[in-house]
Amino acid sequence: MAVLKIRVLPDPVLRQKARRVNSIDNSIRRLVNDMMDTMHSSSGVGLAAPQIGISLRVVVVEVPEESALVLINPEIIRKEGVRSLTEACLSVPGYQGELERAVKVKVKAQNLQGKEIRIRGEELLAQALEHEIDHLNGTLYIDHIKSPDELQKVDVEGEERYI
Ligand code: CO
Numbered sequence: 001m002a003v004l005k006i007r008v009l010p011d012p013v014l015r016q017k018a019r020r021v022n023s024i025d026n027s028i029r030r031l032v033n034d035m036m037d038t039m040h041s042s043s044g045v046g047l048a049a050p051q052i053g054i055s056l057r058v059v060v061v062e063v064p065e066e067s068a069l070v071l072i073n074p075e076i077i078r079k080e081g082v083r084s085l086t087e088a089c090l091s092v093p094g095y096q097g098e099l100e101r102a103v104k105v106k107v108k109a110q111n112l113q114g115k116e117i118r119i120r121g122e123e124l125l126a127q128a129l130e131h132e133i134d135h136l137n138g139t140l141y142i143d144h145i146k147s148p149d150e151l152q153k154v155d156v157e158g159e160e161r162y163i
Contacts, residue, residue, distance in 0.1 A: 002034050003041045004052040008091050015138040018055045021072050024114050028058065032070050032112060035060045044090050046128040046163045048135030051091050059132040063124045074109035074133050085127060087141045088154065090162040097151040099144040101127050131163045
């Protein structure tokens with residue numbers, strides 16, 4: 001297990017479409033452990049494999065007071081509602097932005113045992129799921145902001161939650 005360096009813009013791995021995981025073997029289990037360690041050592045509530053330089057469709061999410069989720073090949077299958085919120089990303093340090101996200105999402109994925117699972121998320125969990133699955137497609141939250149004024153510089157040591 002290891003805490004790995006988080007890739008930040010303009011690292012090209014953040015803009016690649018990540019590959020599907022075909023078999024969940026020891027290398028994937030090791031990757032998930034490293035992603036958990038890296039997420040816990042940052043103030044993140046989620047992390048996608050491309051953020052540590054691995055272009056594979058693997059995401060971990062851990063919102064306060066809920067158990068950690070490991071999602072292999074996740075896909076959003078349903079979105080409901082629209083809300084405005086403030087978002088920040090570990091790969092875009094020092095900034096936050098205003099954007100719109102769904103109120104609720106439903107995600108289909110595989111767990112670490114290869115079993116198909118469905119997750120319903122609201123509030124921060126919905127936001128984190130959308131944000132992390134975007135990472136697998138090379139999309140960052142800054143792509144969703146409407147104008148440069150909606151991206152603000154923030155104190156890196158601040159209270160904002162990075163996802
Ligand atoms: Co992010």
